[in-house]
Amino acid sequence: MAVSLSISCENLLDMDAFSKSDPLCVLFMNTSGNHWFEIGRTEKIENCLNPKFAKPLVLDYYFEMVQKLRFEVHDIDSENCSLQESDFLGQLECTLGQIVSSRRLTKPLVKKDKTPAGRGTITICAEEMTDNRVVAFEVAARKLDKKDFFGKSDPFLEFFKQTETGWQLAHRTEVVKNNLNPMWRPFRIPMQSLCAGDVEKPIKIDCYDHNMSGDHDFIGTFQTSLSQIQQAEFECINSKKKQKKKGYKNSGVIIIKQCKVLWEYTFLDYIMGGCQINFTIAIDFTGSNGDPKFPQSLHYINPQGYNEYLAAIWAVGNVIQDYDSDKMFPAFGFGAQIPPTWQVSHEFPINFNPSNPFCAGVEGVVSAYQQCLPQVKLYGPTNFSPIINHVARFGKQALEQQTASRPPCGTSCSLCLSDSSKM
Incomplete structure (x- = not known):
């Protein structure tokens, strides 16, 4: 289930000489080992030692997991101020289970050495998100x-x-x-x-x-x-x-x-309603990637058969393919000189079949990329607008084909330049 956490603090340390602290709360989670990753952060409130943050932090609760949380409160003096540059006002480490079981948890804030952060306290209120x-x-x-x-x-x-x-x-x-x-x-x-x-x-x-x-x-x-x-x-x-x-x-x-x-429909609502995500891959073959013959290049395939592009294709494709019924992915390249004319192209299918640029599953994309790489010459410039326009045209066609009760749904990432329908 999804849980919404509302946060407030009292008696924060005053770190500003001529005004009060400008607090912001950042939420981190640790599910294994010592690796903490950021879940979200509240808004910043100016000149306030007793802030009530309006922005709730939402995360998924799993009864079977110990979800360790750390709430860090920082004094942010400017819009571009990073957490490393900010004044640390205190933190609280607890589990999501502790918050959910109590519904309202109030604890003292401590410094990183676990000593009290003045008289500062933090209050977290938990609420199950069951209403969209x-x-x-x-x-x-x-x-x-x-x-x-x-x-x-x-x-x-x-x-x-x-x-x-x-x-x-x-x-x-x-x-x-x-x-x-x-x-x-x-x-x-x-x-x-x-x-x-x-x-x-x-x-x-x-x-x-x-x-x-x-x-x-x-x-x-x-x-x-x-x-x-x-x-x-x-x-x-x-x-x-x-x-x-x-x-x-x-x-x-x-x-x-x-x-x-x-x-306000969730991603799960769309998926359970029958929405399909159609995945298009565009690969950068410009010279800025470095010569594929040398290990410094992102296109260099190491003895284990991997490089940065293959890792990205596997990571993103394995997630997306579960939501694509036919698992046929169009894959294109841009920024390379391609045979037989060796003209620079910013929109070419990596299987060199313009009438059918689709690859069967992630494995098909990987295979087409491995065969394409030695046949092209990395060039430039970096121009991916033709790919975006290409995908947008077919996305528009897909939108026109959808009924009002079945709106299209998409996603974006560094590898997938845009969502598209099948040609």
């Missing part, structure tokens, strides 16, 4: 309170789901600068994250004026439900201001211009 529906929003506001002395307000919204332990952040919009009548970009929230699939469950929406210091000014809030929110207007209420000011009406109006519940 998303809610598509278009939201605007009118006459929000002016909070900035030299300008208007820089408003943003936060959407919260009600849980047993309180309100849980589900989504944060972008900031609209200097505008009391903002229109936010359209966005989507998973229905499970917003209301656990219950259209009557309360939803809370807060509106803030963004400040670079991280201390955002509260404008107002309101509560509703998915059943009530569609194409409606809601008064944004600031309770403190309401108590102090006679004749107070609201701090602005939030306008739900559009709210639609949509199905």
Whole structure:
């Protein structure tokens, strides 16, 4: 099953001299040995020592496996700042089983030497992803309170789901600068994250004026439900201001211009619905690969019968072929001088049969490549646009042949330049 992890932290270390830390959480997994690989990362929150990250991290849970996780919190000072260049704020190592069994896990953050990272803590909330529906929003506001002395307000919204332990952040919009009548970009929230699939469950929406210091000014809030929110207007209420000011009406109006519940189909939904992936291979035969006679070349076939291109063909092809019913793969080359005219070609079948460039399975592609390599001269330049156009034409034909209930599905990788239908 798929599990969604929502993350928040408190009392993080302050690593910035003239402001607060700009935290981001990165999730790593270790399934064997000492090899950790990154699963995903949250958004960065500026100037905040108690962040609530809006972006959940989703991964697959396997009961029969021990899935070791490491949550690392970093202070990211610039957009191009790498994790190695960032300030490390602390980490937590645990298993996915621990999180799933507790549903809500709060632990202290530690440094890499296992000593406490100040008073920092991290909280992870787990939720099974069983609902593929998303809610598509278009939201605007009118006459929000002016909070900035030299300008208007820089408003943003936060959407919260009600849980047993309180309100849980589900989504944060972008900031609209200097505008009391903002229109936010359209966005989507998973229905499970917003209301656990219950259209009557309360939803809370807060509106803030963004400040670079991280201390955002509260404008107002309101509560509703998915059943009530569609194409409606809601008064944004600031309770403190309401108590102090006679004749107070609201701090602005939030306008739900559009709210639609949509199905967001997964890759598995398409496959189980009968979708086929048609795989086209394009191989780079330009001179930049190096002379195939020497070991430094990517095209050099070693005594064991392998090279970098063969390894890529086997790795990608073995995965894709399970989703292709006839397992006939068109394979092309580009950037080489080919016989008999020795003109440079950027679109030639590696089996030298233009009327039938298909190879039977991954084994057929490997065999055609091994026979093609000694017959061509690596040249250039690197121009794969003819291959892309070639595949696009047949992809378009396949799209036209599909019915509305059976949309095509594709994938892309470094080896497969594009998905195509069979010729």
